[in-house]
Amino acid sequence: xxxxxxxxxxxxxxxxxxxxxxxxxxxxxxxxxxxxxxxxxxxxxxxxxxxxxxxxxxxxxxxxxxxxxxxxxxxxxxxxxxxxxxxxxxxxxxxxxxxxxxxxxxxxxxxxxxxxxxxxxxxxxxxxxxxxxxxxxxxxxxxxxxxxxxxxxxxxxxxxxxxxxxxxxxxxxxxxxxxxxxxxxxxxxxxxxxxxxxxxxxxxxxxxxxxxxxxxxxxxxxxxxxxxxxxxxxxxxxxxxxxxxxxxxxxxxxxxxxxxxxxxxxxxxxxxxxxxxxxxxxxxxxxxxxxxxxxxxxxxxxxxxxxxxx
Numbered sequence: 001x002x003x004x005x006x007x008x009x010x011x012x013x014x015x016x017x018x019x020x021x022x023x024x025x026x027x028x029x030x031x032x033x034x035x036x037x038x039x040x041x042x043x044x045x046x047x048x049x050x051x052x053x054x055x056x057x058x059x060x061x062x063x064x065x066x067x068x069x070x071x072x073x074x075x076x077x078x079x080x081x082x083x084x085x086x087x088x089x090x091x092x093x094x095x096x097x098x099x100x101x102x103x104x105x106x107x108x109x110x111x112x113x114x115x116x117x118x119x120x121x122x123x124x125x126x127x128x129x130x131x132x133x134x135x136x137x138x139x140x141x142x143x144x145x146x147x148x149x150x151x152x153x154x155x156x157x158x159x160x161x162x163x164x165x166x167x168x169x170x171x172x173x174x175x176x177x178x179x180x181x182x183x184x185x186x187x188x189x190x191x192x193x194x195x196x197x198x199x200x201x202x203x204x205x206x207x208x209x210x211x212x213x214x215x216x217x218x219x220x221x222x223x224x225x226x227x228x229x230x231x232x233x234x235x236x237x238x239x240x241x242x243x244x245x246x247x248x249x250x251x252x253x254x255x256x257x258x259x260x261x262x263x264x265x266x267x268x269x270x271x272x273x274x275x276x277x278x279x280x281x282x283x284x285x286x287x288x289x290x291x292x293x294x295x296x297x298x299x300x301x302x303x304x305x306x307x308x309x310x
Contacts, residue, residue, distance in 0.1 A: 007051035007074060007115075010044065011105035013097045014057045014064065020097040022105050023050075027098075032060065037067045044073055051115055053108040055080045074115035076108075083107050119310070122183040123212060129179065130209040133172045134250065140165045176205055189309050192301055198262025198269065199294065206254035207298060212310040214295075215302050222299055227252045228292045252291070259290035269293060 013020040019030040021040060028043070030036035044050045051074045054061055061077065068075045083100075086107045092099065119127070143162050150158060180186045186208055193204045207214065214222065223229040226248055262269040269290050276286040302309070 007049040008047050009105060009108045010047070010050050010052045011101045011108060012040075012052060012054040012064065013101040013104060014054055014061050015097060016060055018097065019064065020101040022098070022101040023047075024105075027101075029097075032063065034063070037064055040064075041067060041071050041073070044071075050074065051076065051108075051113070053078060053104055053113065055083055055104065076113040076115060078104070078107070078113070086110070119212060122179060122186065123209075123309075126176065126179050126186065126205075127209045129172055129176045130205060130250075133169060133176070136165055136169045136172060140169065173201075180205075180208070185307075185309060189302060189307050192305055192307055193298055196262075196294070196297065196301070197266040198264070199258045199298075200261065203254040203258040206251050207295075208309055210248050210251050214299050215308050216310065217299075219296055219299070222295060223292050226255065226291075226295055228255070228288055228295065251295075255291040255294060256287060258294055259287045262294060263287070263290055268297075 008023055008025065010021060010023040013022075014032065017032055019032050019036060019040060021028050021030060021043075025047075026043065028040075030040045044052070052064075052068055053076050054064065056077050056079060065075065065077070083104055087103045090103075090106070092103060140162065143158055143165060146158050147155060147162075180190050189208055190204055193199060193207065194201070211226070217225065220229070259269070263273040263286070264270065272293060273286045273290050276289055277283070281289075
């Protein structure tokens with residue numbers, strides 16, 4: 001094991017029914033259920049300082065995540081795309097659970113991850129409700145599109161479904177407001193952020209749910225994490241236009257809507273955007289700059305008020 005790492009890295013490749021576990025001292029397969037995870041926790045308990053690394057799997061990781069949190073065992077969830085890109089850079093083309101576990105372990109050793117701090121129960125509840133709202137709004141958009149190109153005979157069915165989805169969205173939003181009201185940290189942060197001109201409920205909800213570490217990051221880290229930091233694309237004498245990429249799309253999407261509103265109503269953002277436009281900057285470029293200004297302002301507001309979401 002790399003002597004510079006003070007924790008023993010334990011890589012877990014998660015599937016629906018199994019957990020493929022690998023470290024420098026052990027290699028084992030467990031079932032992805034309460035019994036298998038209990039056995040894994042017993043093994044981890046015999047290690048001095050385990051740090052469990054696993055990929056996001058769209059939900060199959062939640063049982064393990066909750067168990068590690070309850071047992072106070074350090075953990076870190078990583079994006080599958082980064083692990084896969086690492087595997088390709090290493091020339092690893094085969095893909096099996098044992099191979100994937102080994103790749104995750106090598107990836108973790110190279111990247112030197114810090115332990116992830118699990119979110120509180122109320123924060124996880126908020127994330128779940130926001131995810132559900134996103135699913136419903138996407139479904140609503142699809143149904144409204146179908147109204148435009150469907151036969152007249154099925155329009156009543158589509159319109160009925162639209163009413164059902166809209167009702168579900170309203171109920172979900174009521175549940176989101178209830179979660180925020182019940183929990184002091186979320187409520188305090190919400191009350192501070194909602195006062196910013198141009199920033200509406202959905203934007204604040206998105207920041208609370210998907211950007212809980214907002215006050216723990218440096219400015220450059222924050223804008224890169226959100227995905228509003230322009231990156232250079234230069235090579236030799238070629239200087240291409242900088243563009244944004246990556247980041248947390250759900251926060252970025254909400255910020256874009258807020259920036260459009262702030263460009264009209266916010267007394268600070270409006271002249272800032274107008275100045276950019278007067279200098280010939282494209283509209284979207286000005287909006288990205290406004291998004292960046294808004295998220296940094298949100299961070300400063302929370303920091304100055306000593307409000308922490310995480």
